Amino acid sequence: MITHPASISTPAPDPDEERRRVQTARLLAYRDDGPLVHALGPRLGKGLPPVPATLVALIAVIALQVSGVLKPGPILLLPVLIVVLLVLPTAPRDHLGRLDWLTPPLLRGTEFLTIIVVGLASDAPKWLLFVLVYVVGYHTYDTVYRTRQSIWPPAWVFHAGLGWELRLLIIGVGAALGWLTPVLAVLTAYLFVLFAVESVNSWVRLDKASAQAGADAEQDLEASPEDAQEAATGEAERG
Numbered sequence: 187m188i189t190h191p192a193s194i195s196t197p198a199p200d201p202d203e204e205r206r207r208v209q210t211a212r213l214l215a216y217r218d219d220g221p222l223v224h225a226l227g228p229r230l231g232k233g234l235p236p237v238p239a240t241l242v243a244l245i246a247v248i249a250l251q252v253s254g255v256l257k258p259g260p261i262l263l264l265p266v267l268i269v270v271l272l273v274l275p276t277a278p279r280d281h282l283g284r285l286d287w288l289t290p291p292l293l294r295g296t297e298f299l300t301i302i303v304v305g306l307a308s309d310a311p312k313w314l315l316f317v318l319v320y321v322v323g324y325h326t327y328d329t330v331y332r333t334r335q336s337i338w339p340p341a342w343v344f345h346a347g348l349g350w351e352l353r354l355l356i357i358g359v360g361a362a363l364g365w366l367t368p369v370l371a372v373l374t375a376y377l378f379v380l381f382a383v384e385s386v387n388s389w390v391r392l393d394k395a396s397a398q399a400g401a402d403a404e405q406d407l408e409a410s411p412e413d414a415q416e417a418a419t420g421e422a423e424r425g
Contacts (some may be wrong), residue, residue, distance in 0.1 A: 188214060196229035206282055211263040212333050213281040216290035220349015223277045236289040243272040246262055247303060256307040259362065265300050266358030271370040293345050294326055297350045300340065304357055308366040318374045323352070332388070 219227070227233075241308040247265045252257055257263070271295060281289060297313065298319050323346060329339055349357070360369030 194380060199286045206280075210280050210282060211338075213287065214277075215329055215333055215339070215344075216276070216326065217293055218290075218322075218329070218344060218347065218350050219277055220352045221345045222349065222351045222355075223250070223274055223349055224345070226274060226275035226424045227409060230275050230278050230376060234275045235283070236273075236276035236279050236281060237283070237285050237292065238290040239272045240275045240289055244299065245274070247296060247300050251303045256303065258308055258364065261350075262304050262307055262361035263358040265303060266354045269296055269300055269354060274351055293350060294323075297322070297354060300354055304361045306368065307368065308364075309372055310361075310366045314367070314370045314374060317368060318370060318377070321374060321378045321381060325377070325385075328381070328385045337388070339384075339388070343380075346380055353377075 200232070246268045250265050250268075256262060273296070279285075279286070301319060302315055305314075332339055347353075356369060356373060357366065360366045
């Protein structure tokens with residue numbers, strides 16, 4: 187007697203588990219971690235709690251600025267190193283804590299404040315600092331808006347964008363060596379071209395796909411019942 191193997195039903199995904207997975211993916215995307223974080227993160231074990239560590243980094247940068255110790259020279263690398271050493275170890279966390287949603291805005295605020303503090307101490311052009319902050323802010327807004335539409339930016343964008351950690355390290359090294367203005371100019375131009383071109387191309391492709399889907403749906407609605415029946419009969423005969 188030949189029996190058919192019993193069909194193995196695939197268990198439905200747990201809605202709560204799926205929600206946590208999406209929340210983690212979104213918060214990690216909003217962090218805008220770069221290649222250095224992705225290279226070192228898996229080696230850091232459980233990591234540090236993201237909100238307290240990022241908040242301490244933010245307070246430390248404020249304290250350095252208020253204390254007046256930030257002068258032109260190698261000391262300008264100090265706030266960058268504090269931020270990187272405190273925030274980078276938070277990457278391995280799943281960001282599912284009650285307050286972990288605060289991590290991306292705290293991290294972005296810390297990044298922006300560090301850029302401004304180091305730039306002002308180096309006497310860099312204020313308009314250049316503003317443009318860099320605007321470019322990174324636009325990238326963050328674009329990422330948030332896309333993920334809320336379930337349109338995830340490609341992973342290579344976050345690596346090519348250097349991540350918050352490499353951007354700060356480049357700025358810190360440039361300030362310590364006295365080359366911050368040209369470094370800011372090159373970094374800002376590079377990020378502007380990268381984020382703008384990728385974002386525009388992505389939305390153009392999405393608009394074309396949406397327009398094509400709309401045109402196909404409209405064509406189906408305009409088809410007469412006879413045409414639809416004839417098309418169905420032709421497909422059945424070919425099958």
